[in-house]
Amino acid sequence: MDVPEMAPYARHIFICSGPFCDPEGKGSRLYAQLAHKLGALGEYDNPQRVKRGTSPCLGVCHSGPIVVVYPDGIWYCQVNEALLDRIIEEHLGNGQPVEEAVYHRLEDRTYSSDVR
Numbered sequence: 001m002d003v004p005e006m007a008p009y010a011r012h013i014f015i016c017s018g019p020f021c022d023p024e025g026k027g028s029r030l031y032a033q034l035a036h037k038l039g040a041l042g043e044y045d046n047p048q049r050v051k052r053g054t055s056p057c058l059g060v061c062h063s064g065p066i067v068v069v070y071p072d073g074i075w076y077c078q079v080n081e082a083l084l085d086r087i088i089e090e091h092l093g094n095g096q097p098v099e100e101a102v103y104h105r106l107e108d109r110t111y112s113s114d115v116r
């Protein structure tokens with residue numbers, strides 16, 4: 001099997017570009033700005049690198065733009081440019097989620113052989 005190489009990275013941010021949570025397409029515009037806004041956090045050889053992605057739907061379909069950061073499992077809604085800037089600086093850059101804007105977080109599901 002021909003396996004691709006993966007450069008180290010710390011987090012992955014997804015922005016929904018779908019029309020149901022965000023009929024005005026603001027999520028797509030935020031995503032278009034993301035590479036520039038990430039700066040050094042987006043550089044390929046940075047071990048703290050943040051990968052970015054967009055999705056046609058993140059399964060929420062309300063109160064967008066929806067943004068989720070993994071592996072933290074932290075979800076933000078109604079993200080505008082000012083909030084995205086804070087997410088980049090405080091959460092992606094310093095590891096501190098923007099608590100007042102978090103509307104959901106994934107449960108800690110540390111793997112156990114007892115969990116199915």
Ligand code: FES
Nearest residue numbers: 018021058060061
């Ligand atoms: S269209 Fe954005 S979450 Fe479904």
